[in-house]
Amino acid sequence: MIRFENDYAEGAHPRILERLMETNEVQTPGYGTDDYCESARNLIMEACGDPTADVHFLVGGTQTNTTIIASILRPHQGVVSAHSGHIATHETGAIEATGHKILPLPSSDGKIDAEQIRGVYEEHWNDATHEHVVQPALVYISNPTEFGTLYSKSELEALRSVCLECGFTLMIDGARLGYGLAAEGNDLSLADIAKLCDVFYIGGTKIGALFGEAVVITNPALKKDFRYMIKQRGGLLAKGRILGIQFETLFTDGLYLELSKHAIDAAMTIRNAFESNGFEFKYQSKTNQQFPILHNEQIELLSKKYSFHKWETVNESESVVRFCTSWSTKAEHVEALVEDIEKLALQKSK
Amino acid sequence: MIRFENDYAEGAHPRILERLMETNEVQTPGYGTDDYCESARNLIMEACGDPTADVHFLVGGTQTNTTIIASILRPHQGVVSAHSGHIATHETGAIEATGHKILPLPSSDGKIDAEQIRGVYEEHWNDATHEHVVQPALVYISNPTEFGTLYSKSELEALRSVCLECGFTLMIDGARLGYGLAAEGNDLSLADIAKLCDVFYIGGTKIGALFGEAVVITNPALKKDFRYMIKQRGGLLAKGRILGIQFETLFTDGLYLELSKHAIDAAMTIRNAFESNGFEFKYQSKTNQQFPILHNEQIELLSKKYSFHKWETVNESESVVRFCTSWSTKAEHVEALVEDIEKLALQKSK
Amino acid sequence: MIRFENDYAEGAHPRILERLMETNEVQTPGYGTDDYCESARNLIMEACGDPTADVHFLVGGTQTNTTIIASILRPHQGVVSAHSGHIATHETGAIEATGHKILPLPSSDGKIDAEQIRGVYEEHWNDATHEHVVQPALVYISNPTEFGTLYSKSELEALRSVCLECGFTLMIDGARLGYGLAAEGNDLSLADIAKLCDVFYIGGTKIGALFGEAVVITNPALKKDFRYMIKQRGGLLAKGRILGIQFETLFTDGLYLELSKHAIDAAMTIRNAFESNGFEFKYQSKTNQQFPILHNEQIELLSKKYSFHKWETVNESESVVRFCTSWSTKAEHVEALVEDIEKLALQKSK
Amino acid sequence: MIRFENDYAEGAHPRILERLMETNEVQTPGYGTDDYCESARNLIMEACGDPTADVHFLVGGTQTNTTIIASILRPHQGVVSAHSGHIATHETGAIEATGHKILPLPSSDGKIDAEQIRGVYEEHWNDATHEHVVQPALVYISNPTEFGTLYSKSELEALRSVCLECGFTLMIDGARLGYGLAAEGNDLSLADIAKLCDVFYIGGTKIGALFGEAVVITNPALKKDFRYMIKQRGGLLAKGRILGIQFETLFTDGLYLELSKHAIDAAMTIRNAFESNGFEFKYQSKTNQQFPILHNEQIELLSKKYSFHKWETVNESESVVRFCTSWSTKAEHVEALVEDIEKLALQKSK
Known part of the structure; x- marks a missing residue:
């Protein structure tokens, strides 16, 4: 057969396994405070063109989505997503389990647009009884989407702009981010993405790693205490070095x-x-x-x-x-x- | 230095890395439905002497504790633990984040005893206003404890017995289980443990694996829908095979x-x-x-x-x-x- | 103006205020353990034709919905509702705040039907990856609906029947139940309703009381520990007698x-x-x-x-x-x- | 007998029942937006000497505690309380059900002091692995305490001062506040209390009302979106007027x-x-x-x-x-x- x-049927790229072998006996402190993680963080900051970004490594996508979203929202707030968004469909209600409603938007291709976001804002705030309704506060998009489609730079700029106007935070689920960056016709660089959203992640699980997602937080307001959140949500790997080694390898020599x-x-x-x-x-x-x-x-x-x-x-x-x-x-x-x-x-x- | x-300063036992190398290109289905996981599950069931047990693989300890506990308790119920229990101290409130209170018991050596459990039961049910108080329903112990101490077989039997009388579920956090099994003076086998509690886990992270905890559910009432819980709590590794390969290796030839x-x-x-x-x-x-x-x-x-x-x-x-x-x-x-x-x-x- | x-613009029916006056100085124990509550519970059981039902009094509708739903569902389970259901629209995400997803169904008149429920069941269990999806377990309907429409006896029987087949629990939000019972063409009695669902409530707030909702639990499996849930969710009124007095009055002489x-x-x-x-x-x-x-x-x-x-x-x-x-x-x-x-x-x- | x-064995003060009678047929908008609530809010702001305070009316104490605490804390943060605090003992884990750990402090008389708070702060921030521990962020005290004891003005000032230094929020559970204000030897006025904490509430249930607690938020940072929180947690009474009428009566002529x-x-x-x-x-x-x-x-x-x-x-x-x-x-x-x-x-x- x-x-x-x-895109997760095999193990990892051989260079990653080699590095795991080479470094296996080196002793490091735990929980991502080791030098491999430090190096990987630096490589990713550089690739993103943002030397002030916070970079964290988590194990899997559902974990990463819940950790980011739970970290950002107050209890009465919800996250806007295409109805086909991964958080809305295939995470066994992980977001709701953190207490938050997902506010789904119709989409024929997995994407949502700035106009829809403005609509969400207006519908909420024009409602005289809006305190009886979940307050939209965060916009979740995936790029590539669950249907393989991509946001263009202008589309993402428009989303960014409407989010700023509405006071919404913008996050990008990049579980397959590399496959978007490498696609023909894509006009978004990693640096663009870092600049145009508040927080996103770079998927490793589906692109060469055994597992691992690298969260990049560019909005300073979202940086505080994120490691507490990772720990609470079960994502702070004891041997964090394994994540560091993998992302260091992936971000070396353009792998x-x-x-x-x-x-x-x-x-x-x-x-x-x-x-x-x-x-x-x-x-x-x-x-x-x-x-x-x-x-x-x-x-x-x-x-x-x-x-x-x-x-x-x-x-x-x-x-x-x-x-x-x-x-x-x-x-x-x-x-x-x-x-x-x-x-x-x-x-x-x- | x-x-x-x-006990998580290095990588993994070489035999594990070798197996990851050997199997790297084999294609498998995801999420623990592959043959390596199947084989590992069988080896663990055999080691536990319980061919009917359910075995699941998760990534880390905090994640495993929250998944088990959230799966068992109804919202008004709490989990009894030594005040020094890992869930009570070093998991950033992960259990409370699932909605449940930890009911701490004093302990000078990290252990709690049957008499204390009976005390919890009596205090609760003798209270005329017990509906205003969190209902104890689950007993959490770690073996070895956070202080390296061990339960004897007779102590565990006494806990089991009082839990049965009180209608409490008994779980064992075995993040360092092997170190208990191998200790001088220990009189508990893996089969004893499997028989004397409702659910426990066998720690891999601290004993030779890159990461991984094997949950063994022996009480049939707790088996239902556990995979949903793993997925919701972010513990269902896409490349589940990596967990299977590790535990297969650990449970081969007595490693x-x-x-x-x-x-x-x-x-x-x-x-x-x-x-x-x-x-x-x-x-x-x-x-x-x-x-x-x-x-x-x-x-x-x-x-x-x-x-x-x-x-x-x-x-x-x-x-x-x-x-x-x-x-x-x-x-x-x-x-x-x-x-x-x-x-x-x-x-x-x- | x-x-x-x-339907909550005024105070309460004068008979209720009179009874509050008459009984004002009587001393009672708290939290619904008084004689007025006992009497009201008996009157409601009688009206429902179910002498074994459990009857509890809560303060408001959102509180009642969250308490019932949180009491029934395990963490990975969700509640099916018309997209226009009150829980899905006007409760500020109160259900999600208990950790549960609402699974919305399209509806043009506020009602959902047995075929839709069967569809939910089949879609879930025919999905090979259903463990990645919230498990439907509870069906929420309101009667009258948010649009004033009513379920007929045969429609409710069909829902009951499909819920039994699918292993779903059926609950009815009766915030306006009286207005349904009294409507022309209605063919459902209180006894029918009690028999055809697992749990429902009889709204007082909108029908003559200062406030108050009477929960009727007919399915024995749902009765356990419900008072803990009321207390935890903030619905156990200290002066529970006020609820008892109101429902006693409402269920005396057909008021x-x-x-x-x-x-x-x-x-x-x-x-x-x-x-x-x-x-x-x-x-x-x-x-x-x-x-x-x-x-x-x-x-x-x-x-x-x-x-x-x-x-x-x-x-x-x-x-x-x-x-x-x-x-x-x-x-x-x-x-x-x-x-x-x-x-x-x-x-x-x- | x-x-x-x-202190909740009877109904309400006759003047309250009279006012309910007098106003019974007046039509008002719902959810606390009526003139009675407005008037009551003004009277309370005046009594507190803070014309900028936000005043909200809720139904009961457990509900009020959970709503305030859930509104303030981020997911990884906890609330410090005397081990005998009501939230820590008699609310069926309602705080934990919002996801937050209670950090209990020993107390022989129901009170905690500034030195203890400083100790909590130092223990947390001096811990190199503090990200594995719940972060203290809010201090809960009750005045009078569950044992009838009272904080003096200088004790409350010391608490206030240490909370400011530590970046902690200070809340006072005033379910029996009046009984403190009226006690011999008490040197705290309502205005002092309003000035010395960030949020507190004035208990009505135990002091003359049928039910009701008036939350006073003096810290502007805590005011945002509090009504969403009340609604989500089931505390936004449809006939909010009943709360307004009661507190208006209680705060008229020094009742x-x-x-x-x-x-x-x-x-x-x-x-x-x-x-x-x-x-x-x-x-x-x-x-x-x-x-x-x-x-x-x-x-x-x-x-x-x-x-x-x-x-x-x-x-x-x-x-x-x-x-x-x-x-x-x-x-x-x-x-x-x-x-x-x-x-x-x-x-x-x-």
């Missing part, structure tokens, strides 16, 4: 972007194969997740050899599926898939 | 106990050095944490070469310190320390 | 239904005035809330003399408004309004 | 202090009777709660005619009991008790 079902680019190339090859054989896509993704629409028999055929995600039903005979590439996707797997896509197309045409 | 300050024994031997050597040179101890620990009482000048002297924990003040001139050994403590470090202890004693006698 | 803006009927008669008079003058309604309500569609100038005109709620915008020139009657609506106020409606219609026809 | 068991004085006089008469007959007291209370030490047979004898609280066991033959007077304690009941105390003493002397 060849797995295109997600993070190199790995991201690898996944994008594989995804584009697969996308082109579907496209040139007449398949349509549910979402226009330039990143490592591709959502072609297939006939159910085609899905059945491919399922014999590949694992991938059945995403949603289109009609009785067709469904959207997701093919996911990653930093470690093998060329021969992509080639095999491309061949099989072509075969599907031939069968279709018969 | 030679570190005896904790877990072998590593534990290594730490105990080192600790006993250090203990004997202190003892035979006339030092007293705050706690009577047979495990990997040792708590000698030193003069402040002695502490200063040792601090130049060793890192260790200043635990608590005895009086103006003396303090309790903690020396911690681990699965990876080096013989030459122990020898150096023993020599320096002897030098201290000589200076004292002058 | 004549107020039709809500509760008599007051409800009074509001319904007033509402129907107003409805008929709108209807016979050609106004349309947004919701087909037979209860004390009426939602006619008015031109904005008509709204402006009526606003000079009456207070009522601007509910929602229809288009640039028209809006839905809400007129609310209550147990204490004065005949002369209704007559005045009817006259003014007729005047509006005349102006319109000019 | 004559009740001295608490609040007059009622408080009544209780104090009765308590002092009872105290003197015990004292002059040779009984000792557990706590030196000048307020409405008295804690004499009685022989168990004496307790049994008195229990036939009076209800009062068995507070705590002294030894096999003696216990502390609590006699509570209130705004409504009847002279004849006090006289009867005094006679019976004298009889007890005679029997003892035989």
Whole structure:
């Protein structure tokens, strides 16, 4: 079985394992106060072009989202998100478990826009009984989104601007951030992202690390006591060095972007194969997740050899599926898939 | 600087890193549904002598404690703990953050006993206004305790018995469980522990793993939906295989106990050095944490070469310190320390 | 200003105030353990035809909803509600503040149906990754709904039946329950309601009391420790007798239904005035809330003399408004309004 | 049975019931936005000598404590309290249910002092691993305390001063505030209290009202969005007017202090009777709660005619009991008790 079902099917990039080997016997203090973490923090600050940013390392995405959001909101405040946002769908109510409502916005492509945010603001504050309603205070976006789509620089600037006007904090879930940075047509640099939001994170789990997410806090008002929050929410790894070593490796010699680019190339090859054989896509993704629409028999055929995600039903005979590439996707797997896509197309045409 | 300050100063046992290397390119499904986890679960069930137990892998101790406790208690219920219990002291209020009060009991050695538990029960239910008071429902003990002390089999049986009578659930925090199992004089096997409590966990972070805690649920009433709880509380590692591989390795060929024994031997050597040179101890620990009482000048002297924990003040001139050994403590470090202890004693006698 | 803006604009029915006067100097124990509460509980059990029900008195609706819901759900579980349900809209995230997600269902009239519930069940349990999603466990409906609409007996039976099949608990928010019971065409008795759900409450605040909601728990599995939950959530009134006296009065000589009927008669008079003058309604309500569609100038005109709620915008020139009657609506106020409606219609026809 | 068991055994002061009668048919908007509340707020601001204070009305004490505390603290912060503080003992973990740990301090008389607070501060910030420990941020005191004792002006000034130095917020639970203000030897005025803490509340439930607590927020930093918090925590009474009417009445013509004085006089008469007959007291209370030490047979004898609280066991033959007077304690009941105390003493002397 060849797995295109997600981007966390393998271990870690070999350079990371090597570094774990090399450093294994070095003794360090715990909880992220070691030199590897210090070095990784510096590399990330540099990559973000913000020498004043606070950088923290956590283990996983759900943990990171809850820690950031719980740290920012007062009890009566909520977080605005696309209805398809990861926090709104696939975190078993982790945000609500911290006491906060998610205020979902409709979205056809996983993105939300400045106008919607302004609408949320106006609806709340124009309501004479707004004290009976959860107060919007934080805007959550993911980039790339859960559908592989990307925010442009101008879109993010518009969101930033409306958040400033409304007094909202803006956070970016970057669980797949590298795959966005490396995508064709992307016009957002890491430095842009650091400047245009209050807090974001750089996903390691899905891009070459065994696990790990690097939180970057650029808004000084959000920096205070964040380590208490990490500890309380179970994210302060005793052997924090393991996170430091991983991110140090990823941010040395451009490895993070190199790995991201690898996944994008594989995804584009697969996308082109579907496209040139007449398949349509549910979402226009330039990143490592591709959502072609297939006939159910085609899905059945491919399922014999590949694992991938059945995403949603289109009609009785067709469904959207997701093919996911990653930093470690093998060329021969992509080639095999491309061949099989072509075969599907031939069968279709018969 | 030679570190005896904790038992998580190094990476992982080489056999674990090797296995991570070997398996690195194998593709697996995520979230603990892979074969390595399955195998590790089986090995642990076997080691516990309970083929019906549920075994789950989480990342760290605070996360594990909150997940277990939040899973068990209804909102008006609290968890009984020694006032020195880890959940009561060093988890930044993680339990309270799940909505539950910790009901602390006095303890001079980190342990609580059956009589105290019965007292909690009676005090609550004899109170005519008990509905105004948090209802005790769960008993938390750590074994070894935070002071390195151990429960005997008869003590644990007595706790089990009183919990059954009172309708309380009994959980054991085994973050350092191996160090208890391997200690001289210990009469509790893993199978005893599995039988005598409702849920416990086997610490990996402090005993040879990069990280990881294995939760063993033996009481069927507590098994339902535990994976939802892990996910909600941020503990469901995407690449769950990494936990599976680590625990599979630790529970193959007796590695877990072998590593534990290594730490105990080192600790006993250090203990004997202190003892035979006339030092007293705050706690009577047979495990990997040792708590000698030193003069402040002695502490200063040792601090130049060793890192260790200043635990608590005895009086103006003396303090309790903690020396911690681990699965990876080096013989030459122990020898150096023993020599320096002897030098201290000589200076004292002058 | 004549107020039709809500059903809590006045104090309490005079009989209640009289009883408070009469009993004022009697000394009672606190927290609902007095004889008035006992008597009220018995009257309500009798009215519900369930001598085994548990009856508890709380102060307000938000408090009652949170207490019931927090008492029932485990942390990873959520409550299904119409998107327009009071808990989903106007309680400042009180449910989320107890840690639970509300799973909203679309509804055009404030009601949800058995098929939707089955859909929720299937969607959850057919999802291979359902552990990443909040588990539905409780169904919340309000009757009358926030739009004044009512469940029929057969609709409620269908909901009950699907909840039993799915293992869901069914609760009814009866903040305006009397106005439903007294409505024309209603075929649900208090005994039916008690039999067809697991827990519900009988609103006092909006029907003759100064304040107060009577929770009726019929499912034995939900009865345990409910008083702890009331206390923890701030709802255990020290002078609980005040709640007992009020509900005793409301459930003596049919006062509760008599007051409800009074509001319904007033509402129907107003409805008929709108209807016979050609106004349309947004919701087909037979209860004390009426939602006619008015031109904005008509709204402006009526606003000079009456207070009522601007509910929602229809288009640039028209809006839905809400007129609310209550147990204490004065005949002369209704007559005045009817006259003014007729005047509006005349102006319109000019 | 004559009740001295608490100070909420009767209804309300007749003037309050009269006002409820008089105003019963007046229509008002809901949720505390009516003129009665406005008037009551003004009277309280005036009594506090702070025209900029925010005044809010809630229903009960537990609700008020949780709302204030949850409004102030960030998730990783805790509230310091005497171990005997009401929030730490008799609120079913309501504070923990908002996610916050209570940091208890030892106290022999229900009070805590500035030195203890400084100790909490230093212990936390001198701990190198303070991020693993709940951060103290708020100091809760009750005045009078749960044992009837009072803070002097200089003690409160010292607390205020240390809180300012440490960056802690200071709140006062004034559930029995009037009984403190009216006590002999008290040197704190309402204006002093308003000036010396950040937020406090004036208890109505125990001093003449049917129910109700008036929160006074003097620190501008704590004022923002407090009404959202009240609503979320279930304390925003629909018919808020009932709270306004009650506090307006209590703060007109000095009724609040007059009622408080009544209780104090009765308590002092009872105290003197015990004292002059040779009984000792557990706590030196000048307020409405008295804690004499009685022989168990004496307790049994008195229990036939009076209800009062068995507070705590002294030894096999003696216990502390609590006699509570209130705004409504009847002279004849006090006289009867005094006679019976004298009889007890005679029997003892035989």
